[in-house]
Every structure is written in C-alpha cells, then in structure tokens.
Amino acid sequence: MKPDPASPVAVAAEAQWVEGELVRSLMRTQRTTRYLGLLLVPVFVVMLWSDASLAPLLTWAGFAAVVALARFTMLRRYDRAVAESGTAAQLDFLHRWAALWPAGSIVWGISVLLFFDRAPLADQFVCWLVLAGMAMFAINSLSSHLPTMRRSLDALALTALAAMSWRIGVELGFGVAVDHWWLVVLLLIFWQVLRQAGLRQHVTLRKNYELQYRNNQLIESLTRQTQAALEAVEIKNRFLASAAHDIRQPVHALGLYADWLGSEPELVHEIAPKIVESTKAVNALFDSLFDLVRLDSGKIRLNIEELRLDKLLHDLELQYRPLAEAKGLRFRVHAVAGSVTSDPILLQRLVGNLISNAVKYTTEGGVLVAARMTRRGPRIEVWDTGVGIAPVHQREIFREFFKVPGHAGTDEGFGLGLYIVSRLSHILGHPLELASRPGRGTVFRLLVHPTDRGHAAQRAASAIDRLKQGRSDLGTVTTGAGTAPG
Numbered sequence: 001m002k003p004d005p006a007s008p009v010a011v012a013a014e015a016q017w018v019e020g021e022l023v024r025s026l027m028r029t030q031r032t033t034r035y036l037g038l039l040l041v042p043v044f045v046v047m048l049w050s051d052a053s054l055a056p057l058l059t060w061a062g063f064a065a066v067v068a069l070a071r072f073t074m075l076r077r078y079d080r081a082v083a084e085s086g087t088a089a090q091l092d093f094l095h096r097w098a099a100l101w102p103a104g105s106i107v108w109g110i111s112v113l114l115f116f117d118r119a120p121l122a123d124q125f126v127c128w129l130v131l132a133g134m135a136m137f138a139i140n141s142l143s144s145h146l147p148t149m150r151r152s153l154d155a156l157a158l159t160a161l162a163a164m165s166w167r168i169g170v171e172l173g174f175g176v177a178v179d180h181w182w183l184v185v186l187l188l189i190f191w192q193v194l195r196q197a198g199l200r201q202h203v204t205l206r207k208n209y210e211l212q213y214r215n216n217q218l219i220e221s222l223t224r225q226t227q228a229a230l231e232a233v234e235i236k237n238r239f240l241a242s243a244a245h246d247i248r249q250p251v252h253a254l255g256l257y258a259d260w261l262g263s264e265p266e267l268v269h270e271i272a273p274k275i276v277e278s279t280k281a282v283n284a285l286f287d288s289l290f291d292l293v294r295l296d297s298g299k300i301r302l303n304i305e306e307l308r309l310d311k312l313l314h315d316l317e318l319q320y321r322p323l324a325e326a327k328g329l330r331f332r333v334h335a336v337a338g339s340v341t342s343d344p345i346l347l348q349r350l351v352g353n354l355i356s357n358a359v360k361y362t363t364e365g366g367v368l369v370a371a372r373m374t375r376r377g378p379r380i381e382v383w384d385t386g387v388g389i390a391p392v393h394q395r396e397i398f399r400e401f402f403k404v405p406g407h408a409g410t411d412e413g414f415g416l417g418l419y420i421v422s423r424l425s426h427i428l429g430h431p432l433e434l435a436s437r438p439g440r441g442t443v444f445r446l447l448v449h450p451t452d453r454g455h456a457a458q459r460a461a462s463a464i465d466r467l468k469q470g471r472s473d474l475g476t477v478t479t480g481a482g483t484a485p486g
Contacts, residue, residue, distance in 0.1 A: 014217075018209045020087030023094050025144035025205065027078055033141050034075055037104060038068040040130060044111060047126060051119035060111060067104040074100060094145065101148050102155035108134060109159025116167050117180065131160065135194055143201040150195065157191035302427075304453045307344045309371040309378060310335040316348065316369065320355045329359065330366030338371070340378050341450035342428055350424040353417045354382040354444045362386035365441070380446045388438040398422040427459050 041064045048057055074097050082093045108131060115127045135156055142149035164184055168176050257275045261268060313335040324331035340347075351369075358367045365385025372379050389397060393404050400419045425432040428451045436442035 014210065014213050016087050017213050018206060020090045021209045021212075022144045022205065023087075023090040024083075025209075026094070026142065026148065027075070027083070029141040029144070030071065030075055033137065034068075034071050036134075036137070037064065037071070037108075040134075041065055041068065044114075044127065044130070047123055048114050048119060051123060052114040057114055060107070060114060063107050064104075064111075067100070067107050070100055071104070094148070098148065098151070101142065101152040105138075105152045105155035106159045109156045110163060112160045112163035113167065116164055117172070117176070131156070132190065135190070139194060139198045139201060143198045144205050146199065146202045149198045149202065153191065153194055153198065157187065160187060302343050302451075302453055302456050303345065304341060304343055304451050304456070306339045306341055307347070309338050309340060309380070309448075312344070312348060312351070313369055313371055313380075316352055316355060319352065320359060320367075323356075324359050324367055327359065327363070329362055329364070332366060332368045334368065334370040336371050336373055338373055338378055340448040342430070342448060343451065343456075346424050346428060347430075347448070350421055350428070350430070351380055351382070351446065353421045354446070357417050358382050358384035358386065358442070358444075362441075374447075376447055377450075378448045380448060382444045382446075383441065384443075385441040388440050388442055389434075389436040390438050394434055394436060427456055429456060429459065 041061050044064075045057060045061050078093060082089050111127070111131070115124050117124075119127070135153060138149060138152050138156075142152055161184065164180075164187070168174060168180055168184075257271050261271045261275075313333050317331070317333045321331045355367065355369060362384045363386070367385075368381070368383040370381045370383070372381065389404065396402050397404060397418050398421070402419070422432065424430075425446065429449050430451070431447045431449070433445040433447070434442070435445075
C-alpha cells in the first residue's frame with residue numbers, strides 16, 4: 001500500500017519549519033566563529049607590516065575590524081530579540097543582515113592586493129593559506145543556509161580574482177610568470193570545489209532537519225492517536241455504565257410486568273401499555289446504538305433522491321404527534337410545497353431526532369415543525385417552548401453521550417440523539433443552526449442544500465478519519481441566542 005501523499009499545507013509547514021531551523025543552525029555556528037575574523041586581522045597586519053604600504057594596510061585593517069564588530073552587534077541583537085522567535089522572524093532577521101557576510105568576504109578578498117606579488121613568497125603562501133582556510137571554514141559555518149554560503153564564497157573568490165587581475169593586467173601589464181596564471185586557475189578550481197562541497201553539506205543538513213520534523217510529526221500523531229484511543233475507551237466505558245443504568249429500569253420493569261401479568265391475567269388491559277412503553281425504551285436504545293455503529297464504521301449507505309418537503313413533514317407528524325399530545329403539548333406543522341435532494345431515510349432520522357428531542361424537553365406549550373423557502377434554499381425548523389439550553393452547553397450537546405446536567409428528561413435519554421444529528425447533517429451537507437434561551441425554548445434550523453452523492457461519501461469518510469484522530473466534526477453546527485415561539 002502506498003502512503004498517502006502529503007497535503008500542500010503539510011508540505012508548506014514542513015518547509016517553513018526546516019527553513020527556520022537552518023537559520024537557527026547558521027546563527028549558532030556564528031557564535032563559535034565570531035572571534036575568528038577579529039583575531040586574524042592583527043595576524044595579517046603583523047605579517048605584512050614590512051611588505052605592504054602602511055596606509056592601505058591600516059585602512060584595510062580598519063574595515064576588517066568594523067565588519068568583525070558588526071558581526072558582534074548582529075549576534076547580540078539576534079540573541080536578545082530573535083533567538084526564541086518563529087520562522088518568519090528568523091528569516092526576516094537574516095534578510096536584514098544578509099549583506100554582512102559578503103561584505104566581510106569582500107574585505108578579505110581585497111587583502112590580496114596587499115600581498116599578491118608584493119610580499120615574499122613565504123608570506124604570500126601563509127596569506128593564501130589563511131584565505132583558503134577561511135573559505136573552507138565558511139563551508140562548515142554557513143552551509144546551513146545555502147544562499148548565504150554562496151554569496152560569501154562568491155564575494156571572496158570574485159574579489160580575490162579581481163585583485164589578482166588588477167595586479168597582473170593593470171600594474172604589471174601582463175608581464176608575469178606562468179605560475180601567476182596557474183594560481184588564477186587553481187583559485188577558480190578551488191572556488192567551484194568549495195561551492196559543490198557546500199551544496200552537498202547543505203543538502204545533508206536539510207535532509208536531517210526534514211527527518212527530524214517528520215519524526216516529531218510522527219510522535220505527535222502517535223501521541224494524539226493514543227490519547228484519542230484512551231478517550232474513546234473512557235467514553236465507551238462511560239456509555240456502557242450509562243447504558244447499563246438506563247436499560248436496567250425498562251428491562252427490570254418488563255420482568256415485573258410479565259410476572260404481574262402471569263399472576264393476574266385479568267389486568268392485561270392495564271399492564272399491556274406499560275409493557276409496550278418499556279419495550280419502546282429498549283428499542284430506542286438499540287436504534288441509537290445501531291445508528292452510532294453505522295456512522296462510526298463508515299458503512300452508512302446513501303440513497304440520494306428528490307423528495308417532497310410536505311410529505312416528509314406529514315410522515316413525521318404521524319409519528320410524533322401522539323407523543324406530544326400524550327404529554328399535553330400542542331404539535332403544529334407548517335409545510336410549504338417544494339422538493340429537496342437528499343437521502344429520505346437519513347433526513348427523516350435527522351429531523352425526527354430533533355422533534356423527539358423537542359418533545360422530550362418540553363413540559364408545557366408546544367412544538368412547531370416548519371418548512372420554509374429562503375434565499376439560501378429550503379429550510380426545516382423545529383421550535384419548542386422547553387427548558388432551553390445554556391450557551392455554555394450549546395456545542396457540548398452535539399458530542400457523544402453528553403447530557404445537560406439538571407435537565408428534566410435527561411434521565412430518559414442516552415446522549416446520542418443530537419450527536420447523530422450533527423453527524424448526519426455533516427454527511428448530507430445540510431448546515432444546522434441552533435438558537436436557544438434557557439427557560440424560553442430552542443429552535444433548530446436545518447438548511448437543506450442539495451446533497452451530492454460523491455461529496456457526501458467523502459464527508460462520511462473524512463468524518464471517520466477525524467474520529468480516529470480524536471477530533472470532532474461539528475463544523476456544520478452554528479450556535480447562538482434565540483427565542484422559541486409562544
């Protein structure tokens with residue numbers, strides 16, 4: 001099986017992190033080399049004191065000292081303000097100080113004018129050796145940031161070549177020995193060899209940081225998955241405890257009613273309705289469990305077709321009006337003619353759960369189910385005059401097995417109805433809005449956008465992935481304050 005390709009966002013995040021670490025590596029090496037240039041300046045001055053003109057030598061030494069001190073200033077500012085910052089700040093700082101490295105290289109390249117074909121051969125050899133050592137040292141100290149390294153090497157080599165060309169062509173009129181030309185050729189070869197060596201070292205450093213980033217991401221991913229697995233186990237344990245508690249009462253009641261009916265069969269008309277209610281409670285639990293299993297396993301089947309809004313609400317009215325009237329509630333339906341594109345079974349289950357929830361948490365007043373045509377498309381609304389939902393709980397109620405503390409009616413539920421609603425609305429592509437005021441009531445508004453089969457299947461698959469990573473998929477639910485109808 002081939003691994004999934006990284007998303008462009010992930011690739012960009014990795015590249016940004018790696019760039020930041022490369023800049024940090026560059027600045028760390030600069031701390032260890034900041035004294036080198038300053039210490040080599042007096043060495044050059046002492047070696048060339050009797051060979052070079054005093055004024056040019058001291059002028060060059062002054063410029064070299066200024067560049068070395070500028071490096072001290074740069075490193076102090078970096079340590080004080082940027083060292084702990086993010087990648088953007090690191091790159092911005094490097095951009096502002098980028099000219100410092102080629103400037104130092106130019107100053108050292110100009111030193112060739114002081115000794116080339118002027119000093120004794122032994123002194124020239126030592127000076128060339130120092131410059132070659134500085135160039136090779138730049139490979140180790142600057143290769144973490146390839147542009148900086150290349151600019152520094154190029155500035156040093158080109159300045160040295162320019163100085164040699166000036167001495168050979170202008171001052172000596174090309175009347176030089178062959179070894180001078182060989183020295184130019186060796187400098188060109190050495191320059192290109194250093195560029196290639198720096199490139200290879202930079203590639204090695206970059207790959208090391210990329211590997212480090214991916215290892216960190218893998219560790220974080222494993223940590224998240226482990227935490228998600230632990231949370232899932234905890235949730236399932238809580239659910240089993242809650243389900244065992246919730247199912248014990250109707251099952252126990254069924255046993256009592258059966259014994260009672262067996263001993264007093266003449267009371268069948270009184271006992272039978274109680275048995276039916278207890279059976280409905282058990283069936284409701286298992287229906288929720290089956291819905292949950294299908295959603296979490298990704299085995300939900302979609303049957304997208306056009307359906308009439310008025311027929312959908314009429315079917316729901318036949319199912320839920322008796323429940324509302326049994327509690328003494330008014331149950332009203334307002335439907336407009338029109339059709340929507342969705343899965344009829346899943347949409348009916350979604351709206352049915354909203355109606356069931358409204359009836360369950362309403363003790364007086366009524367429930368209104370309405371279908372409206374809006375500028376955004378068909379919308380189904382479920383209003384109630386129930387207990388309402390406090391703002392602090394308005395997102396939590398869509399989570400698995402969540403029950404609002406202290407709400408009348410929560411003892412009868414399993415904390416799955418609205419969780420299933422949020423999952424179905426996400427899969428079908430029907431955004432859900434919630435508005436509620438404690439003590440006044442609640443309204444759910446479902447915007448029934450046309451469902452595309454392919455997109456719905458993708459959303460179902462992505463929802464499973466999000467669950468595996470321990471993340472919620474409540475992106476289609478919008479909450480806010482509202483007032484239910486009187």
